[in-house]
Amino acid sequence: MGELLPVECGACGWTGRRKPGRAVWCPKCGSLAGFQVDLQDRDSDGLLVKAGDTISFSFGIPPRRVEGILFERDGQLIMPCEGVTPKEATLDMLRRHVGGFWKVDRLARDQYADDA
Numbered sequence: 649m650g651e652l653l654p655v656e657c658g659a660c661g662w663t664g665r666r667k668p669g670r671a672v673w674c675p676k677c678g679s680l681a682g683f684q685v686d687l688q689d690r691d692s693d694g695l696l697v698k699a700g701d702t703i704s705f706s707f708g709i710p711p712r713r714v715e716g717i718l719f720e721r722d723g724q725l726i727m728p729c730e731g732v733t734p735k736e737a738t739l740d741m742l743r744r745h746v747g748g749f750w751k752v753d754r755l756a757r758d759q760y761a762d763d764a
């Protein structure tokens with residue numbers, strides 16, 4: 649968390665370091681200096697996750713498992729949370745509210761289609 653990546657403004661040459669996953673506006677000339685598109689994060693085991701990866705978390709008693717395929721919007725990785733509220737969560741929301749998330753190989757519902 650909090651790793652900064654170098655950015656350079658093509659218009660005036662300003663350089664700085666910013667968090668990945670955000671549009672960066674040049675503080676000197678106001679141009680769009682760059683966009684850190686290599687949006688990656690780490691799951692609760694430290695594995696890299698990015699858009700297109702499947703992640704899973706559990707919550708409640710008894711635990712209820714939710715899975716979703718990450719996608720990117722507005723510079724953030726978002727998990728669609730099918731069947732629960734809210735319908736989408738950022739990774740920070742998952743860390744804060746359900747204690748973390750884990751990358752999984754594939755959707756369990758594809759793996760065990762009969763297990764409802």
Ligand SMILES: [Zn+2]
Pocket residue numbers: 657658659660661662674675676677678679681
């Ligand atoms: Zn600039």
